[in-house]
Amino acid sequence: MKLYLELIILFPLSGAIVNLLLGGRLLPRRASEILACAAIWGSFVATVAAATAYSAPMTVEITSWLAAFDLKAPISLYLDPLSLSLCLMITFVCGLIHTYAVGYMKDDPSPVRFFALLNLFVAAMLTLVLAGNLPLLYLGWEGVGFCSYALIGFWYRDPQNATAGRKAFIVTRIGDIGLGIAIVWLFQLCGTVSIQQLNQMGANIPPGVITALGLLMLLGAMGKSAQVPLMVWLPDAMAGPTPVSAQIHAATMVTAGVYLLMRMFPLIGSSASLCAAIAVTGALTAFYGATCALAQRDLKRILAYSTISQIGYMMLGVGSGAISAATFHLLVHAFFKALLFLGAGCVITALHHEQDIFRMGGLRRSLPWTFWPFLGGALCLAGLPLTGGFFSKDGILAAVWLKGGALYGGLYFAGLLTAFITAVYTMRMVLIVFEGEEIPLNPPLSKGEVKSLPRVMEWTLLPLALLGIFGGLLNLPEFLGGGVLNSFLSHPGSQELQLSHSSELLLQGVAAVVALAGMATAWLRYGGLRRQLRLTEAELPARGLSAFLLEGWRVDALYDLLFVRTYIRLSGFLWQQLDEGCIDDSLDRIAAQLGRWGQRLGGWGEGRVSLSLLSMAAGAALIIVWLTWVTI
Amino acid sequence: MEAYLFYILAVVTVIGTVMAITEQHPVHAIVYLVTSFFSLAMIFFLLSAPLIAMFEVIIYAGAVMVLFMFVIMMLDLGRPSEASRPFLRRWALPMLLGGIILVSIVTVAVNHISSPDTSRMISINDFSVVLFRKYGVAIEIISMQLLFAVVGALYLGRKRDDR
Amino acid sequence: MIVPLEHIIILAAVLFGLGLVCTLVWRTNVIMLLIGIEIMLNAAMLVFVGGSARWGMPDGQVFALMIMAMTSAEVSLALALVVYLHRRRNSVDVDEFRELKD
Numbered sequence: 001m002k003l004y005l006e007l008i009i010l011f012p013l014s015g016a017i018v019n020l021l022l023g024g025r026l027l028p029r030r031a032s033e034i035l036a037c038a039a040i041w042g043s044f045v046a047t048v049a050a051a052t053a054y055s056a057p058m059t060v061e062i063t064s065w066l067a068a069f070d071l072k073a074p075i076s077l078y079l080d081p082l083s084l085s086l087c088l089m090i091t092f093v094c095g096l097i098h099t100y101a102v103g104y105m106k107d108d109p110s111p112v113r114f115f116a117l118l119n120l121f122v123a124a125m126l127t128l129v130l131a132g133n134l135p136l137l138y139l140g141w142e143g144v145g146f147c148s149y150a151l152i153g154f155w156y157r158d159p160q161n162a163t164a165g166r167k168a169f170i171v172t173r174i175g176d177i178g179l180g181i182a183i184v185w186l187f188q189l190c191g192t193v194s195i196q197q198l199n200q201m202g203a204n205i206p207p208g209v210i211t212a213l214g215l216l217m218l219l220g221a222m223g224k225s226a227q228v229p230l231m232v233w234l235p236d237a238m239a240g241p242t243p244v245s246a247q248i249h250a251a252t253m254v255t256a257g258v259y260l261l262m263r264m265f266p267l268i269g270s271s272a273s274l275c276a277a278i279a280v281t282g283a284l285t286a287f288y289g290a291t292c293a294l295a296q297r298d299l300k301r302i303l304a305y306s307t308i309s310q311i312g313y314m315m316l317g318v319g320s321g322a323i324s325a326a327t328f329h330l331l332v333h334a335f336f337k338a339l340l341f342l343g344a345g346c347v348i349t350a351l352h353h354e355q356d357i358f359r360m361g362g363l364r365r366s367l368p369w370t371f372w373p374f375l376g377g378a379l380c381l382a383g384l385p386l387t388g389g390f391f392s393k394d395g396i397l398a399a400v401w402l403k404g405g406a407l408y409g410g411l412y413f414a415g416l417l418t419a420f421i422t423a424v425y426t427m428r429m430v431l432i433v434f435e436g437e438e439i440p441l442n443p444p445l446s447k448g449e450v451k452s453l454p455r456v457m458e459w460t461l462l463p464l465a466l467l468g469i470f471g472g473l474l475n476l477p478e479f480l481g482g483g484v485l486n487s488f489l490s491h492p493g494s495q496e497l498q499l500s501h502s503s504e505l506l507l508q509g510v511a512a513v514v515a516l517a518g519m520a521t522a523w524l525r526y527g528g529l530r531r532q533l534r535l536t537e538a539e540l541p542a543r544g545l546s547a548f549l550l551e552g553w554r555v556d557a558l559y560d561l562l563f564v565r566t567y568i569r570l571s572g573f574l575w576q577q578l579d580e581g582c583i584d585d586s587l588d589r590i591a592a593q594l595g596r597w598g599q600r601l602g603g604w605g606e607g608r609v610s611l612s613l614l615s616m617a618a619g620a621a622l623i624i625v626w627l628t629w630v631t632i
Numbered sequence: 633m634e635a636y637l638f639y640i641l642a643v644v645t646v647i648g649t650v651m652a653i654t655e656q657h658p659v660h661a662i663v664y665l666v667t668s669f670f671s672l673a674m675i676f677f678l679l680s681a682p683l684i685a686m687f688e689v690i691i692y693a694g695a696v697m698v699l700f701m702f703v704i705m706m707l708d709l710g711r712p713s714e715a716s717r718p719f720l721r722r723w724a725l726p727m728l729l730g731g732i733i734l735v736s737i738v739t740v741a742v743n744h745i746s747s748p749d750t751s752r753m754i755s756i757n758d759f760s761v762v763l764f765r766k767y768g769v770a771i772e773i774i775s776m777q778l779l780f781a782v783v784g785a786l787y788l789g790r791k792r793d794d795r
Numbered sequence: 796m797i798v799p800l801e802h803i804i805i806l807a808a809v810l811f812g813l814g815l816v817c818t819l820v821w822r823t824n825v826i827m828l829l830i831g832i833e834i835m836l837n838a839a840m841l842v843f844v845g846g847s848a849r850w851g852m853p854d855g856q857v858f859a860l861m862i863m864a865m866t867s868a869e870v871s872l873a874l875a876l877v878v879y880l881h882r883r884r885n886s887v888d889v890d891e892f893r894e895l896k897d
Binding site for chain 2: 797798800801802803804805806807808809810811812813814815816817818819820821824826827829830831833834837840841844845847848851852853854856857859860861863864865866867868869870871872874875876877878879881887
């Protein structure tokens with residue numbers, strides 16, 4: 001068992017190291033691609049082996065790491081249902097994405113760097129998930145942050161991409177500070193950093209402190225999971241290659257924040273106000289993301305905003321205490337969002353890196369192998385009844401409803417509204433991209449000339465589509481026989497409230513109606529002949545509400561005004577006024593003054609006889625005065 | 633009587649010197665200085681140093697000053713030098729330094745020197761005995777110095793045809 | 796001793812100060828500078844002679860004589876230098892001669 005756990009992390013790590021050290025010159029391109037994929041699939045196999053051998057939660061201490069005085073943070077891995085299911089998902093999805101990336105990066109000049117970073121990312125993410133103590137978790141946390149930064153700016157020759165990478169790094173750093181403080185504080189309070197021990201100590205800590213700790217962790221989660229108000233980096237992160245977007249910014253890394261909260265939930269869940277804060281953050285983010293996605297033109301940005309929105313759902317679930325529902329949504333979302341991104345990657349590759357949805361069309365016929373899986377993923381996202389997305393989203397909404405009260409009631413309706421908007425924007429995307437006449441591209445591509453895609457890219461879509469659509473089977477509602485995942489995740493001692501079958505059925509009915517209504521609305525607006533109308537409308541620049549939504553509620557502009565400009569002005573002030581004006585200038589003046597004195601002093605020794613005489617007389621006068629009045 | 637003569641001569645000496653150093657015209661300055669040296673020679677005489685007084689007149693007022701005059705005339709410097717520089721700036725610092733030294737010396741002289749008036753007159757005989765007995769070597773050195781000065785002056789003053 | 800030694804020293808100090816001022820002021824003319832030196836030397840001689848009269852010892856007068864001899868040597872050399880420099884630079888301004896710098 002210990003071996004399996006070690007292998008899970010060591011496979012991708014060694015893949016990254018070998019690729020970094022030997023790739024490029026020593027290994028042929030094909031070899032490094034195979035190596036990268038093999039590392040992930042090996043990790044997947046190890047995870048499956050661990051899953052089959054799994055019986056009860058266990059901690060494996062591999063080696064000592066940080067140890068100073070009271071602080072003991074060994075490299076210890078902790079395996080429980082939550083981390084096991086996440087590991088399965090991560091290794092499987094990442095494996096598919098790696099395979100897909102082989103096709104996607106076929107023409108890229110530096111595959112070694114790309115695959116090494118992807119492997120390193122997987123290693124860091126698995127470290128994060130399996131970490132048995134907070135410093136190790138933080139190591140993984142920062143590791144994925146670094147890989148995300150490096151991969152967003154992968155095509156760093158374009159300054160825009162590099163800027164997007166820096167933005168992601170800086171914004172998430174704000175959240176990381178919160179997490180770092182929380183870890184240190186917890187150690188100071190409890191004297192340990194082991195997650196297991198901390199989770200059992202919840203009763204000993206005053207509730208106010210727990211709330212504060214939870215808020216700090218929530219801050220960390222906000223940064224990593226792109227929650228309001230730290231969500232601005234995710235849409236820009238789409239500057240990276242599409243497999244990166246799929247792997248990091250949709251399926252795995254952005255869920256790290258949610259995972260952290262789930263992991264620490266036994267500790268922080270006792271604070272009701274904190275739960276409310278998490279839930280409100282989640283609901284707000286979900287609504288924000290959905291509304292923004294409604295107006296986007298860039299295919300990848302639509303998906304990015306929908307990711308923000310869906311992670312908001314997960315946070316809402318965590319805030320409602322429905323850990324298993326949130327986990328379920330996390331897994332299903334990983335499947336269908338990876339699917340959607342990979343499908344989008346196919347579309348974009350086929351259209352020569354065209355990302356504007358209003359310049360696409362008719363791809364249903366030209367790219368059938370992409371269209372059908374993509375449609376499946378979109379239906380999952382929209383929450384069509386009986387797909388995985390429907391069940392998982394409904395599980396969260398049911399949990400919110402179950403909490404009752406004015407706050408959670410309001411949040412439930414916000415969630416429903418968001419579900420409606422989600423259905424609308426999803427179908428809008430599908431209808432505009434795949435339906436209608438193929439509009440002329442620039443440079444024009446006739447229908448038959450759509451660039452043939454590497455086979456491997458489309459093949460990887462299928463298993464994801466199947467998992468997304470039938471993911472509901474993992475965790476069927478109670479009245480359909482109960483969920484595998486639910487019983488797997490629920491550990492003794494956790495009491496998640498259960499709805500009666502009839503009311504659960506009612507809630508699912510409501511959700512289904514909402515989703516269908518949303519899809520119908522989208523059809524009414526974008527379907528059939530009206531699609532062309534929208535296309536002509538899109539030629540004009542966006543105005544009013546749609547412009548507001550297109551720019552993500554203008555949050556970027558607001559932050560620019562509040563922080564960036566202020567910072568620039570402050571730096572400018574410090575630079576020009578304080579540094580150059582005050583410090584440098586005073587030094588310059590002192591130097592100039594000294595120089596002038598030096599000139600004068602030098603003039604003394606210029607050999608002027610009269611000056612020498614005068615100096616001699618002055619010296620003599622001094623000596624005489626000294627002798628007269630001081631010594632005598 | 634002799635005391636009054638001393639004070640009168642002192643005043644003459646000081647006035648002559650002041651006139652000499654403030655005079656723009658070098659020849660006039662030399663003449664004032666000769667006057668001052670004559671009265672100084674009288675003071676030496678009053679201080680019972682007749683031989684020194686004679687030498688003062690012969691060497692100083694006579695030879696040295698004439699030498700000065702001779703050089704001034706030879707170099708054609710006998711016209712008033714320009715007085716264009718501002719008076720205060722030119723005189724203030726030297727006056728200050730001179731004043732400091734003067735005040736210091738006067739203070740010392742007044743405070744620290746007791747002056748018993750008992751003394752004996754020094755005759756020329758005494759002077760000569762001391763000069764040639766006690767300071768014979770010094771006389772030799774002085775004479776050699778004068779010789780060197782003559783050689784040096786000759787060397788510096790010879791006409792150079794090579795340039 | 797006809798007058799107190801203090802008075803002689805005061806007179807010498809006045810002469811010395813005047814000579815110093817002369818030296819410092821006349822920077823445009825080497826001749827006047829040398830004259831200032833003569834005045835100062837005279838003041839020194841006066842002190843020697845006064846001291847000699849005060850203690851009744853002829854040594855002071857001997858030194859005055861030596862100063863005088865030294866002065867004449869110095870003046871002859873200095874004036875020779877002035878002539879030499881004037882021949883080279885056609886000037887007697889002391890600040891013109893700056894070879895000491897190097």
